[in-house]
Amino acid sequence: MHEYSLVEGLVRRVEEEARRRQATRIHALKVSVGELAGVDPELFRTAYETFRAGTLCAEASLELVTFPARWECPSCGKTFEKGAILRCEPCGEPARLAERSDALLLESIDMEVP
Amino acid sequence: MCTTCGCGDTELVPVELHEKILAGNDRTARHNREHFRESGVLALNLMGSPGSGKTAVLEATAKVLGGLRLGAVSADLATDNDARRLEKAGIPSRAITTGQACHLDAELVHRSLHDFPWRDLDVFFIENVGNLVCPAIYDLGQEANVVALSVTEGEDKPLKYPVMFKTADLVLVTKVDLVPHLDVDLAKIRDSIARVMPSAKILEVSARTGQGMDEWKAWLEGLRGSMKRRAPGAQEARMHAHGHEHTHTHIHEHEHTHGGTKHSHPHSHEHVHDHEHSGSQGEAHDHGAGDHGHQQGGGSHEHKH
Numbered sequence: 001m002h003e004y005s006l007v008e009g010l011v012r013r014v015e016e017e018a019r020r021r022q023a024t025r026i027h028a029l030k031v032s033v034g035e036l037a038g039v040d041p042e043l044f045r046t047a048y049e050t051f052r053a054g055t056l057c058a059e060a061s062l063e064l065v066t067f068p069a070r071w072e073c074p075s076c077g078k079t080f081e082k083g084a085i086l087r088c089e090p091c092g093e094p095a096r097l098a099e100r101s102d103a104l105l106l107e108s109i110d111m112e113v114p
Numbered sequence: 115m116c117t118t119c120g121c122g123d124t125e126l127v128p129v130e131l132h133e134k135i136l137a138g139n140d141r142t143a144r145h146n147r148e149h150f151r152e153s154g155v156l157a158l159n160l161m162g163s164p165g166s167g168k169t170a171v172l173e174a175t176a177k178v179l180g181g182l183r184l185g186a187v188s189a190d191l192a193t194d195n196d197a198r199r200l201e202k203a204g205i206p207s208r209a210i211t212t213g214q215a216c217h218l219d220a221e222l223v224h225r226s227l228h229d230f231p232w233r234d235l236d237v238f239f240i241e242n243v244g245n246l247v248c249p250a251i252y253d254l255g256q257e258a259n260v261v262a263l264s265v266t267e268g269e270d271k272p273l274k275y276p277v278m279f280k281t282a283d284l285v286l287v288t289k290v291d292l293v294p295h296l297d298v299d300l301a302k303i304r305d306s307i308a309r310v311m312p313s314a315k316i317l318e319v320s321a322r323t324g325q326g327m328d329e330w331k332a333w334l335e336g337l338r339g340s341m342k343r344r345a346p347g348a349q350e351a352r353m354h355a356h357g358h359e360h361t362h363t364h365i366h367e368h369e370h371t372h373g374g375t376k377h378s379h380p381h382s383h384e385h386v387h388d389h390e391h392s393g394s395q396g397e398a399h400d401h402g403a404g405d406h407g408h409q410q411g412g413g414s415h416e417h418k419h
Contacts, residue, residue: 038251086312094312
């Protein structure tokens, strides 16, 4: 249940950015969550719904973009899905986690500024 | 708002950030890592389920690594039992009682360093909260992540907790002395690990019989060696680096609102700085709330909370 502390950090960061830009309102947040981010998107959303009350994010919608876990061979580019042995036998290379597979990113904030 | 030209009107702008939600934790972790590396201390984050044998492995480690100076902080929701066990085994230890928090973060580790003589150590173990989920995503500043997985936990456990095993640099399969009494196939455990860890490194150990402890020792020593090679002259570098590291304010604003964590802090951590504090170097030396003791070049001043 670390989703609550993550959301707390997220809201604090968004408020900081909004104050810095003297935003009058925050409309929306966009967050990327990879399958291996260690975050349950539904729990994250629930935590956000609970936590945003009384903050500058109170009226801001949350868009969660999820990314599946995927790996690829750094030599031949062969992709590996979840559950596979993470090693490319022909190349003798360990597979590499693809970008965004473990992402937990605040992508953007839509805010109203003067 | 003016209807002629729109002055005073607000504008909806998308602010692109693309930054890690854990950026704050990662910053503190980097700071911890710098400290550890400058001082030549090998810091390890030991994770695993409750009961996977983390504390027992460390107790057994004290026996095989007699020549090295070991130390530990041990995180637990409610007790300091593990830290006391480690002390008894000869590993100077501190408890970090996390209250409701299910994991350690870099800030908690940083605070724990303040009242612990970690600089004198060769290997510093950070025994995380027993939990295969939350601790995995928090960088603490460790040199490597070690995950303890006991043979009684089920062969498919790595598949169920891929995030934890993805972050592992080493998996210690613990309690292997029990294998003859169980319907467990070590090959299946290895297979599960290979499906979540691209460069799987696995050691089978038993804290009870000492099996595998030599390999574990060799792994630790290898890591110490490569850390030292990466940072030649670490000792000199430490002294030098600290002469310039006086932007400590962000870390030392120690409000002691431990959010449910109750550990006492006789706050007199020692930062030994090797330069003169004559003030002529233009060092602002602003320590924020300044509620910590500092030892500088022999002279010391204590701040009270």
